[in-house]
Amino acid sequence: MRAQQDHERLYQTMAIIVANIPIGPGTYRLTLLAPEITAAARPGQFVEILPGAKAAMDPLLRRPISICAIDKENGRIDLVYREVGRGTRMLGEKQTGEKLDVFGPVGNGFVLPDEARKILLVAGGIGMPPLYALAQSHPEREFVLYYGARNQQELIMLEDWALLKIPVKIATDDGSSGFKGRVTDLFLKEAGTAYHLCCACGPRPMLTALAGILQQQGKKGLFSLEARMACGVGACLGCVCSTKHGYQRVCVDGPVFPAEEVIWDE
Amino acid sequence: MNNPKLQVDFAGISLRTPLVAASGTFGFGREYSRFGPLDDWGAIVGKGLTLRPSQGNPPPRVTETPAGMLNSIGLQNPGVEAFLRDEMPDFASLGLPVLANISGHTVEEYGEIAAKLEGSGIAGIEVNVSCPNVKAGGIVFGTDPKALAAVTRAVRRRTGLPVIVKLSPNVTDVVALAQAAEGEGADGLSMINTLLGMAIDIHTRRPILANTFGGLSGPAIKPVALRMIWQVYRAVKIPILGMGGITCAADAIEFLLAGASAVAVGTGIFHNPGIAKEIREGIQQYIVEKGFASVTQLVGAAHQDGEGKGCGG
Ligand SMILES: Cc1cc2nc3c(=O)[nH]c(=O)nc-3n(C[C@H](O)[C@H](O)[C@H](O)COP(=O)(O)OP(=O)(O)OC[C@H]3O[C@@H](n4cnc5c(N)ncnc54)[C@H](O)[C@@H]3O)c2cc1C
Ligand SMILES: Cc1cc2nc3c(=O)[nH]c(=O)nc-3n(C[C@H](O)[C@H](O)[C@H](O)COP(=O)(O)O)c2cc1C
Ligand code: FES
Numbered sequence: 187m188r189a190q191q192d193h194e195r196l197y198q199t200m201a202i203i204v205a206n207i208p209i210g211p212g213t214y215r216l217t218l219l220a221p222e223i224t225a226a227a228r229p230g231q232f233v234e235i236l237p238g239a240k241a242a243m244d245p246l247l248r249r250p251i252s253i254c255a256i257d258k259e260n261g262r263i264d265l266v267y268r269e270v271g272r273g274t275r276m277l278g279e280k281q282t283g284e285k286l287d288v289f290g291p292v293g294n295g296f297v298l299p300d301e302a303r304k305i306l307l308v309a310g311g312i313g314m315p316p317l318y319a320l321a322q323s324h325p326e327r328e329f330v331l332y333y334g335a336r337n338q339q340e341l342i343m344l345e346d347w348a349l350l351k352i353p354v355k356i357a358t359d360d361g362s363s364g365f366k367g368r369v370t371d372l373f374l375k376e377a378g379t380a381y382h383l384c385c386a387c388g389p390r391p392m393l394t395a396l397a398g399i400l401q402q403q404g405k406k407g408l409f410s411l412e413a414r415m416a417c418g419v420g421a422c423l424g425c426v427c428s429t430k431h432g433y434q435r436v437c438v439d440g441p442v443f444p445a446e447e448v449i450w451d452e
Numbered sequence: 453m454n455n456p457k458l459q460v461d462f463a464g465i466s467l468r469t470p471l472v473a474a475s476g477t478f479g480f481g482r483e484y485s486r487f488g489p490l491d492d493w494g495a496i497v498g499k500g501l502t503l504r505p506s507q508g509n510p511p512p513r514v515t516e517t518p519a520g521m522l523n524s525i526g527l528q529n530p531g532v533e534a535f536l537r538d539e540m541p542d543f544a545s546l547g548l549p550v551l552a553n554i555s556g557h558t559v560e561e562y563g564e565i566a567a568k569l570e571g572s573g574i575a576g577i578e579v580n581v582s583c584p585n586v587k588a589g590g591i592v593f594g595t596d597p598k599a600l601a602a603v604t605r606a607v608r609r610r611t612g613l614p615v616i617v618k619l620s621p622n623v624t625d626v627v628a629l630a631q632a633a634e635g636e637g638a639d640g641l642s643m644i645n646t647l648l649g650m651a652i653d654i655h656t657r658r659p660i661l662a663n664t665f666g667g668l669s670g671p672a673i674k675p676v677a678l679r680m681i682w683q684v685y686r687a688v689k690i691p692i693l694g695m696g697g698i699t700c701a702a703d704a705i706e707f708l709l710a711g712a713s714a715v716a717v718g719t720g721i722f723h724n725p726g727i728a729k730e731i732r733e734g735i736q737q738y739i740v741e742k743g744f745a746s747v748t749q750l751v752g753a754a755h756q757d758g759e760g761k762g763c764g765g
């Protein structure tokens with residue numbers, strides 16, 4: 187099976203770090219000057235970053251990070267990442283003016299049907315950034331964000347969402363902000379059914395629960411998935427997930443899949 | 453672009469550079485051509501094919517390890533017939549020789565796949581006898597000289613194409629296996645395939661790969677690959693396609709000096725999709741600086757004394 191974007195150009199470049207600013211606990215907003223990648227970028231796509239020094243063989247593999255904001259005019263993309271291991275910690279140490287070996291843009295991205303005028307976004311933790319790019323790129327549509335995090339400190343970019351004038355409904359595990367509990371419970375309680383499409387990104391259990399809710403409501407969803415990757419271009423078959431069409435590559439057949447096509451109980 | 457100093461003949465296949473994309477890491481060429489023309493490569497070996505379609509192992513299938521990675525793809529592929537119908541037209545028009553990598557569950561299957569590839573535009577057949585991932589097959593052929601000889605014979609009988617047997621490093625005496633392949637008329641050897649390994653998640657206390665075991669590749673395996681190529685170079689006459697952890701020109705040159713006639717890069721491509729250009733330029737510079745007439749003069753050049761066998765350490 188061939189991804190529709192199989193023929194689209196990919197760019198490997200030494201992107202210049204314009205900024206790498208902490209915006210939350212262990213969380214950074216990285217602005218990269220990468221004109222070719224930016225010109226081709228669509229919301230829901232990601233880039234593959236080499237976190238180590240050039241020619242250092244450890245860590246060997248690139249890290250996939252979603253595109254969070256696209257500034258076509260200035261040839262810049264923003265990425266928002268959380269330090270969870272060696273590679274992301276190395277990224278956290280990078281300084282403005284340094285260069286990063288990056289390739290992209292990778293993946294299908296969110297392809298919105300015309301009739302999806304009102305879209306509910308559901309984000310869990312560090313799954314929020316690609317949904318920001320989606321909302322930013324579609325001023326013609328109406329969005330509401332359901333945003334779940336562990337606690338108030340981990341909620342990031344609320345000012346950015348306010349600038350887009352998009353309502354944000356918050357759920358935290360400890361109740362330190364908004365609804366106390368899971369974001370999917372808040373969604374079930376408040377979302378109703380007056381919407382056309384649900385776009386989501388977050389931990390697998392959240393997506394699994396949400397897929398169940400959408401199925402019951404008879405609604406369509408576009409969910410962005412994660413997988414361990416090696417090549418990040420569709421060549422190695424290392425990143426597959428189970429779907430109704432068999433194994434599909436998260437990197438190029440996704441990362442965005444229709445919720446109803448994913449086999450969730452794996 | 454074409455530099456005669458970099459041209460090599462490998463097992464009857466003419467390569468414009470001694471750089472080959474390793475099986476399973478380059479799809480059927482299409483994915484990496486999205487970065488631009490594949491001018492720096494001499495040939496591509498396609499991902500492993502089986503007689504019938506195979507869905508491969510469940511995920512997770514890959515994980516990073518120190519200076520390397522483990523994979524347990526398990527030979528996911530559309531089967532040789534769908535490959536010929538759906539993939540071969542594009543694969544054959546990339547402008548460089550393309551090889552098929554084949555695996556079977558029985559000796560007969562190897563022969564059958566080889567026969568189907570005849571006349572398809574494939575430049576040669578790399579016979580995978582060492583994939584450690586598929587429980588039913590692979591491992592048996594690659595570790596037993598008799599079984600490996602039988603597979604080589606079966607493929608040899610069914611094809612006039614160059615036959616390159618890809619050796620597994622998961623053996624005690626790689627030379628015996630190399631000689632078994634040579635004895636049955638293999639035109640060349642590919643070495644090495646991945647080393648069997650595993651990794652455990654200490655938080656879930658379970659193996660990371662769903663398949664438990666996977667094949668280790670990348671810089672971590674380079675010294676093992678070099679040692680095996682060195683040993684085999686001394687024991688056989690057929691040419692060697694050397695691979696295992698190559699990530700720069702210096703690595704590639706080491707493999708040539710150890711006895712490889714051409715080199716393949718796999719995992720290094722994941723690190724740097726532009727790796728072939730860097731390696732080609734580096735080899736070219738080395739040849740000029742050291743005053744060699746062509747890359748072929750490097751092959752086996754580290755064996756000057758002709759002796760030096762024995763135990764290390
Ligand atoms: C399509 C996609 C988009 C992503 N977007 C973002 C984002 O916008 N912001 C963000 O903070 N994170 C994002 N991630 C997760 C991010 O890739 C991982 O957090 C990161 O790779 C961890 O690397 P590490 O070296 O810090 O961790 P380690 O645990 O040391 O990494 C070890 C290996 O596991 C892989 N790995 C570990 N966690 C993950 C994971 N969750 N997903 C995929 N591979 C993983 C690493 O890439 C590496 O190969 C995304 C993942 C995918 C697949
Ligand atoms: C993801 C992946 C898939 C592979 N698939 C195959 C395969 O289908 N057939 C095969 O003979 N070798 C396969 N290999 C082995 C490589 O071709 C190569 O022999 C090995 O990885 C060592 O080289 P490297 O360190 O440069 O990657 C695979 C390796 C990787 C990393
Ligand atoms: S990471 Fe290699 S196919 Fe997706």
